[in-house]
Amino acid sequence: MMRTSIAVIALSAVLAFIPSPGLAMERAAMDQLLAMAKARPAAPEFRQALIARLGDAAIKSGEAFDSNGPDFIWAVEAQSRPALVVDDQPVGPLQRIAGTDLWFRTGQLTVGTSHRFHYVIDGRTFGGSVDVPAYGPLSYTRPDVPQGRISEKLVHTSRLYDGMKTNYWIYVPAQYDPAVPAALMVWQDGERYITRNTEEICRLCPSLYRLQEVTDNLIHDKKIPVVIHVFVSPGTLNDKPLRSILYDTVSDKYGQFLMNELLPEVYAKYNVRRDAYSRAIQGQSSGGIAAFNVAFNHPESFGRVYTVVGSFTALQWKPGEADGGNIYPFKVRREPKRNLRVWMNDGSEDQEAGSGSWPLQNIQLANSLKLKGYDFHFSFGGGSHHAALAVSELPECLTWLWRDYDPSKTEQTYEQSAEERSKPVFRVRVYNR
16 A cells, blocks of 8 residues: 655755755755755745756656655646645645746655655546556665675576576676575566666666665665676567567466576586575566566476566467466466465556556456465565566565575575465555546
C-alpha cells in the first residue's frame, strides 16, 4: 500500500548558491532548485531553472516532477490555480510564479516506494503520472563509499542460437578480491544498468535504476555480499532483435545459453562462485519471465530470483507448438517446489493485451508461490508497465534477496517466513468502475 507524507520543505536559501561539498552533483543541482523555490520564487532565474530542469513539454502536459530523496517539486502550466493530488489524497493548491501561467509546489514523499499524482483544475482531472519513483539514501552516490567498475562492452557469438550476437558488461565491486570467489547476479536487458546516475542522466531519465550506486552502498554497509553483476542485452541475429524469442519462450534454451556459453566467459575473467546459493538472476517485463524461467528450470544453478513487471503472459504461445508464459502460475502450483527465493513486483495499471493481463498474472503467480510455500515477496503498487516501484525499492529488494548470506555455506533451504504464512492470499477488487 502506498504511504504518503506531504510537508513543506525547509531549506536554507544559501544552498541555492553554494552546493554542499559532500553532495553528488545530481543532488546539489536539485537542492539549488528547491532552495530557490523557497527563497526566490518570483525571480526570473527560478522560472528559467524550473523549466530547464523539468522540461517545458512535461510542464505543459502536467507530467513534470523531480526529486532529491524525499524532497519533490511539481510544476504545471494552467490559467486557473491547480490543486495537487498525490496517491489519491488531496495535497493542496500550487503557487503561481508572478506574471506567468506557471505553477509549482514543493513537498515530501515517503522514499523506498513509488507514488502517483495528478492535478484538479476547474474541477477536472489533468496530467499526472502513476510512475513516480522516490529514492532513498542508498540510491545515491556516497563520497565515503568506494565505487566498483564496469567493463567495456563485450560481445559473445552463440553456437546454440547459431550466430546470435550478444552484448554484455561485467560490473566488479571495489571490494572484489581475486583470491576470494564472489557471488554472481545476472541481469537481463543489461544495457539499462551500465551507467551511473550522473546529473545529465538523472535529468533525462528519472526512472534510472541506480544499480551501481545501490550495489556500492549495500556492499560497503555489509548488507549484501561482494557480488559481480553480469548485464546481458538481448541478442541479435543478422541485426534482427531476438528479445521476445529469447525471453518469452517457455523452454530451457535461454538458460542453457547463459550457463553453457556466456557465463563461462565471465568465469575465465573472474573468480565467481558456481553454487545456486551464491547466484541470482533478474529481469524486467519479458526479462522477468526469462529470469524466473531460468531459475525454475535450474534451481541448482540460481537460487535467488528478482522479477519486475514480469510478462507472465502468452507472448510466445503457439497453439499446439509452444507454451506461453501464462502457464507459470499453474506450473508452480502443480509441480514440485523448487528451492528458490523470489522477489516480484508489479502495478495495478500494468498492461492488458491479447496475450494476457500482466497485473492479474503476477497476482496469480504470487499466490501460487505463497500456496506452495515459497520464500517470496510481492510488491504490488499503483504503477504501470514501468520500473518506478522497482527503482525505488531496489536497496530493500537486494537486501532481502541476499539476507542471511553466509560465504562459508554453499546451500540453504529457503522456507516461507512465519509472517508471510500468517497473511492471506492476494485478492482483486475492481476500483475503476
